[in-house]
Amino acid sequence: xxxxxxxxxxxxxxxxxxxxxxxxxxxxxxxxxxxxxxxxxxxxxxxxxxxxxxxxxxxxxxxxxxxxxxxxxxxxxxxxxxxxxxxxxxxxxxxxxxxxxxxxxxxxxxxxxxxxxxxxxxxxxxxxxxxxxxxxxxxxxxxxxxxxxxxxxxxxxxxxxxxxxxxxxxxxxxxxxxxxxxxxxxxxxxxxxxxxxxxxxxxxxxxxxxxxxxxx
Numbered sequence: 001x002x003x004x005x006x007x008x009x010x011x012x013x014x015x016x017x018x019x020x021x022x023x024x025x026x027x028x029x030x031x032x033x034x035x036x037x038x039x040x041x042x043x044x045x046x047x048x049x050x051x052x053x054x055x056x057x058x059x060x061x062x063x064x065x066x067x068x069x070x071x072x073x074x075x076x077x078x079x080x081x082x083x084x085x086x087x088x089x090x091x092x093x094x095x096x097x098x099x100x101x102x103x104x105x106x107x108x109x110x111x112x113x114x115x116x117x118x119x120x121x122x123x124x125x126x127x128x129x130x131x132x133x134x135x136x137x138x139x140x141x142x143x144x145x146x147x148x149x150x151x152x153x154x155x156x157x158x159x160x161x162x163x164x165x166x167x168x169x170x171x172x173x174x175x176x177x178x179x180x181x182x183x184x185x186x187x188x189x190x191x192x193x194x195x196x197x198x199x200x201x202x203x204x205x206x207x208x209x210x211x212x213x214x215x216x
Contacts, residue, residue, distance in 0.1 A: 005046045012045035013038055013052060022067030028085045035060050054107055054147075055195040059202055061111045066206045075203070076114030083111035102154060104144045107192065110199075117142060118200050125200075133176050139193045140164035147191035156188070 016038045025031045038056050043049070061079045070078050086108045090100050099106050110118065121138065124130075130138070141164040148157045160179075167175045183189070 001046075001049055001051050005049055006051055008045040009042050009049075009051035012041040013056060016041050017063060020067070022064065022069070025064045025067065028082065031060055031064055031082075052195075054192055055198055057107055058110060058195055058199045062115070062199060062203055062206070072207045076116065076119055078114075079111050080114035083108075086112055099144075099146065099149070104146070104149070104154065104157075106144065106146050109144075110196075115199075115203075118196060118203065121196070122200055122204065133173070134168060134171065135197065136193060137164045137168040137171075137176065137179075139196055140190055141168060143193060143196060145190045145192040147189055151188045152186065156186075160188075160190070 016034075020034055025034060035056060038060070039053055042052055042056065061083060062075070064082075065075045065078055089108060121135075121142075124138065125135070128134075141161050144157065144161075148160060160182075163179060167179060
C-alpha cells in the first residue's frame with residue numbers, strides 16, 4: 001500500500017457511504033450486504049489491495065446509528081443489540097473461533113460489546129491531554145490487534161501490550177521510540193490500532209456537538 005492507494009481507497013469508501021440511508025440498513029443482513037459493496041469498491045479502487053477492510057467493518061455499525069439518528073447515549077446499547085448475530089461466527093472452525101478460545105478479542109468484540117473499549121478511550125481522551133504517542137500506546141495496551149498476531153504471534157502481542165502499558169504509565173519518549181524500532185525491526189504492524197482511532201474520531205465528528213475531538 002502506498003499513499004495514492006490509501007487515498008483512492010478512502011475516496012471509494014466515502015463515495016459508498018454517501019449513497020446509503022438509514023432505511024437501507026434496517027437489519028443485520030442489510031448492513032452485511034452493504035459492507036460487501038463497500039469492500040468491493042475499495043478493492044476495485046486499489047487493484048485488489050486490502051487497505052481498509054477492518055475499518056469498514058468498524059465504522060459501518062457506527063454510521064448506521066448516526067443515519068438512524070440514534071442519540072449518543074444510546075449508541076453503545078443499540079449496536080450491542082443489533083450485532084448479536086456476530087456470535088455465530090465463533091461457532092465455526094475458523095480463525096476467529098480459534099482466537100476466541102485463546103482469550104483473544106477479535107474485531108467482532110467491538111460491536112458485540114457496544115464499542116465499550118472505544119467509548120472508554122473517548123472518555124479518557126476527554127479527561128487527559130494525550131499526544132498521538134500516548135493515544136497509540138493506550139490502544140496497543142488495551143486492544144488484541146489481530147494484525148499483530150498475523151505478523152508475529154500471541155506471545156508477541158502480549159509482550160507489546162504489556163510494554164506499551166509500562167511506557168504509558170511512566171512515559172518516556174526514548175522508550176516509546178525503542179518500541180517503534182522493535183516494530184520496524186520485526187516487521188510487525190498493529191494496523192487495527194489505526195482503525196480504532198479512526199472509529200473513535202468518526203464518533204466524535206458525527207456527534208461533534210456533544211464531545212471534544214480526539215485529534216489535535
